[in-house]
Amino acid sequence: MYPSYNISPQAPDSTGMSTAVQLAAKFKLGWNIGNTMEATGGETSWGNPLITESYVKFVKQSGFTAIRLPCAWDLHVDNKATAHIDPNWLNRVKEVVGYCVNNGLYVMLNIHWDGGWLENNISKPKQDSVNAKQQALWEQIATAMRDFDEHLMxxxxxxxxxxxxxxxxxxxxxxxxxxxxxxxxxxxxSHRVLIVQGPNTNPGLTYDLMNTLPKDPASNRLMVEVHNYTPAQFCFLNEDVSWGKMVYYWGKGNHSTIEPDRNPTYGEEDAIIADYDKVKQKFIDKGIPVIMGEYGAYRRDGSAHVPKELALHNASVDYWITFVTKEALAHGIKPFWWDTGGALDRRNNTVKDQRTIDALLAGGK
Structure with missing residues (x-):
């Protein structure tokens, strides 16, 4: 369906390339540069500035050792008939990966939502066409990024x-x-660590359904990815909707007596632990590292909906961040905070939300 883009294959080179377990041991707290390279209209189209090397250094100075780089590719194809990626885009992504690798940060580069061509088309009728595009894009991405060392996943x-x-x-x-x-x-x-996503990146579904990993000519070089926004009403919901009301408070010691309808009805400490236990049992205990590629809970102090007990709300957010981070690491899961510019200011390289950064670092201790 598309031409082959594997036009310059090289002999396998395992020099300095760790196994997945060895590599996972080398980083701890991860950071997403969200709403940027995956934005539908180009890097700055969702309101964030171009990624600079100084920002990447600032992320590292702030206490993070790995970066997740959500990225669009199909949106940057310059010939739909051949799925050819615009070389200017490939070079720009390579430049940003270089900012990370050259500063000693581990970086995971993906094909993100990208218009939904893969993640919204997981069905038998679409299987052949999606696989054809997956192959064409990854042959181009992998060839362009091939010379990076093990810091790139x-x-x-x-x-x-x-x-x-x-x-x-x-x-x-x-x-x-x-x-x-x-x-x-x-x-x-040939020996780079690769990361595959569980269904819906949901820990429970991943436990239930992901019973095999892809065939891989390299041994012990795969990781699994899940995400965590539990409970959604607390983590990110910014208005009351048909399936649930916004939750402002979280954790056994943080329930509101003034606004009891804003306390969670599910998804507190025990549920987080249960999810982590499943992931640990199914993968980590068998030598397959797990990345929590996205997680986050966000404050509502500047929104149209201000919690009546704002101090308790902020304490709840702090507690969720620290608890979820600490328990992930205790279970061997590597957490990558989802940030779109809310916690670290990308224009000035300053901290915008010190409490969030402090809570993350506390979880990483």
Whole structure:
């Protein structure tokens, strides 16, 4: 369907390339540069500035050792018939990856939502066309990034919409295409750590449905990715909706007596631990590292909805961040905070939300 882009394969090179378990031991707290390289109209189209090396250094100075770089690719194809990626875009992404690697940060580069071509098309009728595009894009990405050392990891997708065994089987084929395409380019890519996403990146669904990992010519080089916004009404909901009301308070010691209808009805400490236990049992205990590629809970002090007990709300957010981070690390899960410019100011390289950064660092102790 598309031409092959694996036009310069190299002999495999394992020099300095760690296993997944060895690599996971080298980083701790991760940071997302969100709403930027995955933005639909280009890097700055969602209101963030161009990523600078000084910002990447600032993320590192702030206490983070890894970066997740959500990225669009199909949106930067300059010939739809051949799925050819604009070389200017490939070079720009390579430049940003270089900012991370050159400053000693581990970086995971993915194909993010990207218009939904993969994650909204996990079905038998779409399987062949999606696999063809997955192969074409990854052959180009992997070839362009091949010379980076083990600091660079690739991730197959973002939040693939799969919620049953039939869809999981289709998703597994997308992951297998990704692994095969990257490995075939050779060089360090033959041994690079690759990350595959659980269904919906939901820990429970991943436990239930993800029973095999892709076939991989390299051994012990795969990680699994899940996300955590539990409970959603507390973490990110910014208005009351049909399926739930906004929750302002979280944690056994942080329930409001003034606004009891804003306390959570599910998804507190025990639920977080239960999810982590499942992921640990299924993957980590078997030598397969797990990345929590996105997580976050955000303050409502500047929104149209101000909690009546604002101090208790802020304490709840702080507590969620620290608890969720600390317990992830205690279970061997590597957490990557989702930030779109709310906690660290990307224009001035200053801290905008010191409490959030302090809570993250407390969780990482």
């Amino acid at each position: 690739f991730a197959s997708a973002n939040e693939p919409n799969a919620d049953n065994a039939e869809k999981m089987a289709v998703l597994a084929s997308y992951h297998e295409t990704f692994v095969a395409a990257v490995r075939a380019t050779g060089g360090r890519n």
